[in-house]
Amino acid sequence: MNTSTPNTEKFIHEDYLLENNFSQRLYHEFAATMPIIDYHCHLPPKEIAENRIFDNLTQIWINGDHYKWRAMRTFGIEEKYITGTAPDHEKFGQWAKTVPYTLRNPLYHWTHLELKRYFDIDVLLNTSTANDIYTEATTKLQTTAYSCQNLIKKMNVKVVCTTEDPIDDLVHHQHIAKNGFGVKISTSFRPDKALLIGDENYNSYLDKLAEASGVEITTYKSLCDALSKRLDYFDANGCKLSDHGLSNIPYRVYTDAEIETIFQNRRTHKVVTIAEEEKFQTALLLYLCEQYHSRNWIQQFHLGALRNNNERMHRLLGPDTGWDSIGDYPQAYTLSRFLNRLDSKDKLTKTILYNLNPSDNEVLASMIGNFNDGSTKGKIQFGSGWWFLDQKDGMTKQMNALSNMGLISCFIGMLTDSRSFLSYPRHEYFRRILCNLFGKEMLKGEIPKDFDLVGKIVQDICYNNAKEYFNF
Template sequence: MAKPFITETFLLQNKFAEELYFKYAEKQPIIDYHNHLPPAEIAADRKFENISQLWISGDHYKWRAMRTLGINEKYITGNAPDEEKFAAWAKTVPHTLRNPLFHWTQLELKRYFDVDDYLNEASAKDIYANINSKLQQSGYSVQGLLTKMNVEMLCTTEDPIDTLEHHKTLGNGNFGTKVNTAFRPDKAVLIENDTYNDYLAQLEKASGTVINTYNDLKDALLKRLDFFHENGCRISDLGFNQLPFETFTDAEVTAIFEKRRHGGALTVVEADKFKTALLLFLCEEYATRGWVQQFHLGAMRNNNARMHRILGPDTGWDSIGDYMQATTLSRFLDALDSKDKLAKTILYNLNPADNELFATMVGNFNDGSHRGKVQYGSGWWFLDQKDGMIKQLNALSNMGLLSCFVGMLTDSRSFMSFPRHEYFRRVLCNLLGQEMQTGELPQDIEWVGNMVADICYRNASQYFEY
C-alpha cells in the first residue's frame, strides 16, 4: 500500500499552522448555512445501498471530470450498474491531480470510511466492497454521517411552494443536528422564464391565493414567507447572473405583470423593472423578520443546449460568467439601506475577477448595527478550492475584516461534502501560520487562534442566531 496521503499535517506547513488547526479549528462544530441537501433523505435517515448512490449520484463536479476523460455518459448519469459507475469514477481519480477533486476524494474516503488507499482502477473493487459493507452498519445512515462530521446546524434550500413536511418531521424528532431551510424565490422573480405562468399556478395552490394581479402575487409570497418563518426559516437565498436595478413605478410593475400573465413577451427593461420591484419587496420583508439574505451572483448556466435538453439543469453544464456587477448591486443595496431595510446580507461572486469588487462593496453597507452585517461570502462553486479560498481570504483581509468572517459552507448536494469545512480550516490555519512564521503576524497563538475559532464557528453561530 502506498504511504497515506491524508496525514495529520495535510496542508499544514509549519508548527504555527499545526497548533492553530489542532487547538482552535479542528474540534469546532460545523454550521453549514447553505447547501442543497435533500431534506427528505435526512428526515427518513436514509441508508444508502452503495457508495455510488451516496457519492457519485448528483455530483456534477465528478461528472465534468469524467466527461473530460472521455467516459461515456451511461457511466455518469445513465443506466450503467452502480458498481460500473464507481469503477468509471475510480479510473478518473488518478487524472484529477491538481484538481480539487483529488484532495476532496482522498479526504472524504479517509474521514467517512478510514480508507487510506488511493482510489484508482486497481483499488476500486476492494474499496467499493469495503465501503458498501460499512454503509449497512449503524452510524452510516444519513444522520449518522452528519453526526460523524460534527454538524451542529445545516440549512437546506427550498422554493416558496415547498410544504416543508420533512423539516417539520425533523423539528419534531430527536436528531441532534439542527436542520433549517432557506427561502429561494428565484422562480417567482424570473418573470421572463417560459414556465413563469405555470409556476404561478403552483404558487396559487401552495398559498391558497388566486394570482391575477401584482398585488395578488405579493400577497401569495407574504403567506409563504409567514409559513416559512413559522417553521423556523431565518435565511433567504437568490441565485442570479447579476442583481437587476431599474427605476419603476407601481403602475408600471402592475402593467408588466398583467402583460406577462396574459402571455405577452417582455422587453429586457420591463423584466428588470419587475424583478427590481419584487426583489426589493421581498428583501424589505426579510429585514422586517430579522432574516439573513444571501445573493449568489455570476453563474452562466445551461451553456450546452443539447445536453440541457437531455439531462436538464444542474447536471454539469454551467461555468463562470463575466457579467457587470458593481453598479446595479450598489444601487440595489443602497435602495434598501436608504429605508433602513437592509437585512444581514452575504454576497458571493463566481467570477474571481470580482473578488475585490465584492470585498469592497460589503464595506459600503456595514453600519455598526451588527458585527459583520454585510459579509463577503466564502469561495463559491468553482472557487471553493485552495486557490479560490486563499484569494477570497486575501481580498477580504485586504479590503475588510477577516476576523468578522462567518466562514465556510458546502453549497453541496452530497452528504459526503462536509470535509470541505476541514479543508477550508486547514487552508486558513496554514495561511495565518505562514505569516506568523515570517513575522507578518504576531507569534501569539492565543490571539490568532481565537480569530480562527471565530471564523470556523463562533461568528456564524452569532450571525445566524438559530
C-alpha cells in the same frame, strides 16, 4: 487488500496542507475540533427525515454530483456511466478510472479526504484499488452507523440549512423537528422562480404558487401577497434565511404602473423585453428584501453563474447536471444602487454576498464596507469561495481580498453548498487552508506569533462568528 498504509506513506496525513509548525498548531489546537454550522447546502431533507441508508458508494457519492460528472465527461467517459443506466459498480469503476487524472483539481483532494474521514480508507483511488474500496465502503454504508443522520453527526455538525422553493410544504423539516436527532435542520427560502418572469414556465409556476399560498395570483399585488403568505409559513417553521441564485443584482428605475403592466402582459402570455424583466425583478426583489428585514431574516445572494450553457444536454438531462460556468456580468453599479435603496429606508437586513468570478473578489470585498453600519458585527458579509471557487486557490484569494478590503476576523467562514452527505470534510479542507494562510504569515513575522490572538480569530472564523451571526 489492506486499505490502510503506513503513516509515512499516507496522502491524507495529520499535517496535510499545513506547511509549518505555526499552521499545524493553529489547526490542531484551535480549528480541528470546532463544530460545524452548514448555513447553506442542498441536502435533500426527505433523506434526512427518513434517515436513508444508501445501498452502495455510487448512490451516495456519484449520483447527483455534477462536479464528478464534469470531470468524467472531460476524461472521455460515456454518459451511460455518469447519469445513465449502467450498473452502480460500473459507474464507480469509471469514476475510479478518472480520479488519478483529476490531479491538481480539488476533486482529488476531496475524494481522498472523504474516503479517509468517513471510511478510514487511506489508499489512493484508482482502477487497481477500486473494487476493494467499493466493497469496503459499501459494506459500511449498509449499516445504521452510516445512515444520513449519523453521517451528519459524525462530522460534528450542529446546524444544517437546506434550500427550498416557496411552494415546498416543508413536511420533511416538520418531521425532523418533531422527532429530532441532535442536529438542527432548518431551511432557507429561495424564490428565484418567482423572479424569472421571462422563463417559459413562469405562468405554470405561478399557478403552483397560488395553490400553495391559497392566494389567486391575478395582479402583481396578489403575487406579493402570495409570497408574503409563504414567507409567513416558512417563518413559522423556523426559517430565518433567504437565498437567491442570480447572475447579478438587477436595478432599474420603475413605476408601480409599469410593473403591473409587465406582469399582466406575462400572465396573458405576451413577450416581455429584457428591460421589462429587469424592472420587474428589481421591484419584486426589493419587496422581498424588505420582507426579510421585517422578519429579521438573513438574505444570501449567489452571484455570477452562467447557467445551462449546453442547450442540447440541458434538454436531455435538465438543470444542475454540469453545464454551468463562471459568468462575467457587471456587478458593482447595480449592486450598489440596490443595497443603497434598501439602506436608505433602513430596511437592509444582514446580507451575505457570494462571488463566482474571481476578478470580482475585490469589488464585492470592498462593497460590503459601504453598508456595514456598526449596527451589528459583520452585518454585510463577503461569502466564502463558492462553486468553482471553493478550492485551495479560490478560497485563498477570497480570504486575501477580504483581509485587504475588510476584516477577516468578522468572517462567518465555510459552508458546503453541496447535495452530498459525504461533503463535510470540505470544512476541514477550508480550515486547513485558513490555518496555513495565517501560519505562513506568523512564520514570516507578518502577523504576531501570538496564539491567543490568532487562535481565537481562527476559531471565530470556523464557528463562533457564524453562531453569533445566525443566532440559531
